[in-house]
Amino acid sequence: MEKETLFIAFSTQKGGVGKTAFTVLMSSYLHYVKGLEIAVVDCDYPQHSIAEMRQRDMEQVMKDNYYKQLAYRQFSTIKRKAYPVEKSMPEDAIDVAENLIDGATIQPDIIFFDLPGTLNSRGVVKTLGGMDYIFSPVSADRVVMESTLKFATMLNENLISVGKSDIKGLYLIWNMVDGREKNELYDVYENVIGELGLNILKTFVPDTKRFRRELTSGHKPVFRSTLFPAHNSLLKGSNLIALADEILKTIKQ
Structure with missing residues (x-):
């Protein structure tokens, strides 16, 4: 039986909270370190930030x-191409992903999608509905929180809970946390998130x-690159490995 390729997006409608960074960091860590077959569809029109990063790299x-x-040395060690x-x-992203799968020598385990930071862009909602999992970065900033909760609630109420999508799970991720530990403010926000029927990673x-x-x-x-994983010397304190492990557990990989 042929394996299933999972479609995953780090997505939100608020810019500057890390969706593109998470896409690159997770793609590179899972592909070059964990040995999963990864592909990326950059449909963040018009900037196409990840495609531009690959070109710079x-x-x-x-x-x-x-x-x-x-x-x-990396290729000689792991025997894996970029x-x-x-x-x-955005409206063509699913078709592009399907063509990637059809043309791949080894079928991807995961295809990550980098989408525009607004639901008003043509095709974004339709493409989000084709995801298996959506992870939404959020920070403890009132504007960011309100925007992200609105985004997540809309997807939950209009796509997920009514069965009008392929989405198996929608999870928020605390990003840009100030200091080593979360404080009482995060507990308050997490209670609100729970009351709305939403989930957030630990x-x-x-x-x-x-x-x-x-x-x-x-x-x-280097920490963020499409050709190399985050350097070991920079991993301590970043929680990148813990986040990757929790995501893999969540998507059952």
Whole structure:
């Protein structure tokens, strides 16, 4: 029996809360470290941030012997090519994903979708309805919280609970948490989230500048890249591994 490819989106209608960063970090960690077959459909029109990042990563590797050797050692060790990143319009994203599956030598375990940060973009709601799982980053900021809860409640009431989608689960993720520990404010918000019938993962992601560290000519350890996983020296305190483990448990991978 052929395995099922899961369609997953880190999605919200509020910009700047980490949906693209989570897509890249999870894709690279699961593909290069955990050994899952990953693909990405970048339908965040018009910026296509992940496709642009892949282009920057490739250019940096090709012109810099340090990164070129790093890429060669990685390929020699894990015997895995870079995961594909395909650009798409939001309304065409499912078709692009299906074509990726049909044309793949090894069927992907997961295809991640990076969608526009607004439900008003053409095709976004339809594509979200085709996801197996949706993870929505949220921070303890009133504007972000209200926007994310509105987004999640709309999907839950209009798609999930009435059976008008393929969505098996919708989960919020605490992102940009200030300090090492959550405080009482988060308990209040989590009570509100529970009362709305929504779910939130236990793992929280701290507010740290390392999430913006990409490939540079300075050869510093990289955290966010489409060609390499987050460097081991930067993982401590990021909760990235714990988040990946909880997501894998949630989607039963």
